[in-house]
Structures are given as C-alpha cells and as structure tokens.
Amino acid sequence: MSIQGTEDIILEVKNLQTIFKTDTGDVRAVDGVSFKLPKGKTIGIVGESGSGKSITSLSILQLLASNGKITNGEVFYKGDDLLKLTENQMRKLRGNEISMIFQEPMTSLNPVYTVGQQISEALMLHQNMSKKDAFIRSVELLQLVGIPSPDKRVKNYPFELSGGMRQRVMIAMSLACDPEILVADEPTTALDVTIQAQILELIKELQDRLGMSVIFITHDLGVVAETCDYVAVMYAGQVVEYSDIRTLFHQPKLPYTIGLLKSLPRHDIEQDKLEPIKGNVPSPHEMPVGCRFSPRCPAATDLCRTKMPQLETDENGNQVRCWIYTDEWTGEAEVDIYGETRIAKSGGAKTVLPD
Numbered sequence: 001m002s003i004q005g006t007e008d009i010i011l012e013v014k015n016l017q018t019i020f021k022t023d024t025g026d027v028r029a030v031d032g033v034s035f036k037l038p039k040g041k042t043i044g045i046v047g048e049s050g051s052g053k054s055i056t057s058l059s060i061l062q063l064l065a066s067n068g069k070i071t072n073g074e075v076f077y078k079g080d081d082l083l084k085l086t087e088n089q090m091r092k093l094r095g096n097e098i099s100m101i102f103q104e105p106m107t108s109l110n111p112v113y114t115v116g117q118q119i120s121e122a123l124m125l126h127q128n129m130s131k132k133d134a135f136i137r138s139v140e141l142l143q144l145v146g147i148p149s150p151d152k153r154v155k156n157y158p159f160e161l162s163g164g165m166r167q168r169v170m171i172a173m174s175l176a177c178d179p180e181i182l183v184a185d186e187p188t189t190a191l192d193v194t195i196q197a198q199i200l201e202l203i204k205e206l207q208d209r210l211g212m213s214v215i216f217i218t219h220d221l222g223v224v225a226e227t228c229d230y231v232a233v234m235y236a237g238q239v240v241e242y243s244d245i246r247t248l249f250h251q252p253k254l255p256y257t258i259g260l261l262k263s264l265p266r267h268d269i270e271q272d273k274l275e276p277i278k279g280n281v282p283s284p285h286e287m288p289v290g291c292r293f294s295p296r297c298p299a300a301t302d303l304c305r306t307k308m309p310q311l312e313t314d315e316n317g318n319q320v321r322c323w324i325y326t327d328e329w330t331g332e333a334e335v336d337i338y339g340e341t342r343i344a345k346s347g348g349a350k351t352v353l354p355d
C-alpha cells in the first residue's frame with residue numbers, strides 16, 4: 001500500500017504550526033505536522049498525552065481557544081487551503097463537509113436542549129431541512145447509531161442518557177450531514193469495551209456505506225490496528241513517523257514508535273509484558289534543541305541532540321523524522337533499541353525486527 005500512488009488525497013496538512021500564548025510564555029502545541037488523508041481511508045493519529053493530537057484536529061477545523069493561533073502551514077481540502085477561508089466559509093464547512101466527534105462529549109452536547117433538537121438544528125442549518133423533516137431524520141439517525149427506542153430517546157435531554165448513548169448521539173450529530181471527512185478524537189476511550197467495539201464497527205460500516213474519510217485519534221494501538229489504513233505518530237507537537245498500517249506494525253522505524261508499540265496494550269498480538277518508555281515528554285516551555293525525543297532515545301548521538309531532523313519521505317511515501325535514516329548518521333553500526341538489535345548502517349539504516 002503506497003501513500004503516494006494514484007490515491008485521491010482529500011485532505012493534506014502541510015507543516016502546521018499552532019501556538020498558544022500563556023502567562024509563562026508561548027506553547028508550541030503543534031509544530032511541524034504534515035500528513036495526507038486519502039479519500040475513503042482512515043488515518044490514525046497516535047502519541048502520548050500532550051503530544052498535540054487534539055490541537056492538530058482543532059487547528060484543521062479552526063476551533064482553537066482564544067489564546068491559540070495557527071502561525072504556519074497549509075491545510076488543503078479539495079484544492080482549497082482551509083487556513084485562507086473566512087470564518088463564514090469555515091462555518092459552512094464544519095459539521096457539513098468536515099465534522100468532528102470531540103474528546104469530551106458532555107462539553108459538546110448542550111444540556112438545555114433535547115438530543116432531537118440538537119440534531120435537528122444541524123440539519124436545518126446545513127441542509128435547509130424543514131423542522132418536521134429534520135425531526136424525522138433525527139430519529140432515523142439515532143436508529144442508525146444503534147440507540148434503542150429512538151422515537152422516545154429523541155426527546156431526552158443529554159443527562160437522561162448513559163455515557164455510551166451520549167457518545168452515540170455525538171456520532172449521530174457528526175454524521176447528520178453525510179460529511180466527507182469525520183474527525184474522531186478518542187471517540188471510545190470513556191466507554192466500556194463492548195460499546196467501544198460496537199461504535200468502532202458502526203464508524204466502519206458508515207464509512208463503507210458513505211465513502212467517508214476518517215481521522216481517528218486514539219491512544220489505543222489495538223484500535224489503530226483494527227481501524228486505520230495509515231498512521232501518523234506524534235511526539236511533542238510533531239509528526240515523527242507516518243506510514244501505512246502494515247509497515248508501522250511490522251517495520252516501525254523510529255526508536256519512539258518502537259517504544260510506543262512496546263508500551264501500549266495491543267489486542268492484535270500477544271504481549272509478554274509492557275515496557276514503558278523511560279523519561280517524560282518534554283515540557284512545551286523547554287523543548288530539546290535537536291530531536292525532541294533525543295533525551296529519551298536509546299540510540300541518540302550528539303547529532304540527534306544538537307540538530308532537529310526533518311520529516312523525510314521514502315520511495316513508498318512513508319515518512320520518518322530521525323537522523324538514523326539519513327546519510328548524516330554516523331552512529332553505531334549496530335544499534336540496540338529496547339533490548340533488540342536493529343542494524344543501523346551509516347548512510348541509511350535498516351531495522352531488523354523480531355517475527
């Protein structure tokens with residue numbers, strides 16, 4: 001599976017940078033995020049807490065808090081750079097062509113309106129439906145997301161629903177206008193495992209039926225393995241590795257990705273034990289000058305500690321931000337990463353992986 005190839009790219013994020021002004025200085029929450037989303041496919045965004053996953057998606061939709069500002073980059077959607085659109089044009093796009101399931105469903109459902117009123121509002125606003133048609137469609141949507149007795153539930157207020165149902169309502173709302181792109185930020189983390197599986201199945205089913213493209217943000221690599229075609233790994237505000245799902249799981253390149261694969265629970269393989277990556281994510285106020293992972297990286301050299309690597313693309317369209325994979329790399333010929341020998345030759349490295 002190649003990312004370049006002939007696939008139709010529906011969204012391309014290029015070198016995105018988002019800064020928050022705070023009392024203690026600027027926070028570069030997103031600082032060099034690039035990825036491509038092929039039409040009809042799912043891209044997963046993974047990375048530790050605070051790595052900038054939510055802010056990346058909120059930047060794409062331009063829904064940042066008032067102290068936040070996009071200071072660089074481009075977000076191409078159907079040939080237009082979204083960052084150049086007016087707020088009015090963006091408003092038409094949000095919820096209509098690009099819609100989002102937020103990380104915290106309670107904060108995005110309005111407690112004083114019934115779920116039917118909220119779904120109907122989106123339909124009346126974006127699809128010019130009459131109140132009556134919008135109400136009928138709301139019941140259909142609740143049914144579509146698997147809510148029992150949708151004709152009764154449509155009249156419920158958010159507090160009358162369980163967490164799993166609220167999440168389904170959020171999904172129903174985000175799908176109300178048949179979006180081209182669905183951005184789902186940890187849509188299932190707060191739910192129990194069975195409901196999680198049902199919701200993932202539902203998103204997949206709708207994707208097949210509607211040809212939607214999905215950006216899926218999650219901590220759970222097992223979920224990534226089951227749902228995504230491509231994965232962008234984020235670290236400290238940057239995309240550090242981007243590849244198709246097979247390559248990511250079978251030939252991860254970055255020491256960080258390898259660490260992440262070993263430290264997070266996966267349901268796709270048997271794991272003897274989880275090994276957390278040593279050390280912590282750098283504070284946004286004290287970013288390392290070189291590679292941001294270098295203070296925690298078992299393979300880091302002086303080059304890594306002093307100069308920031310760029311995101312390089314290989315012949316398959318996969319990307320890595322790591323000195324090991326460049327001609328400049330003069331580190332050990334054999335590098336031991338997390339207890340396994342990976343051969344790293346000067347002038348371009350190869351990873352040798354366990355079966």
Ligand SMILES: Nc1ncnc2c1ncn2[C@@H]1O[C@H](COP(=O)(O)OP(=O)(O)OP(=O)(O)O)[C@@H](O)[C@H]1O
Pocket residue numbers: 020021022027028029047048049050051052053054055056065067068103284
């Ligand atoms: N309004 C804000 N003001 C200042 N800093 C912010 C603001 N919003 C987010 N940040 C900072 O931006 C960085 C990225 O945050 P983000 O929410 O994108 O992380 P995340 O990868 O989604 O984490 P999680 O997995 O915990 O959801 C963090 O350091 C966070 O503290």
Ligand SMILES: [Mg+2]
Pocket residue numbers: 053054055103185
């Ligand atoms: Mg988040």
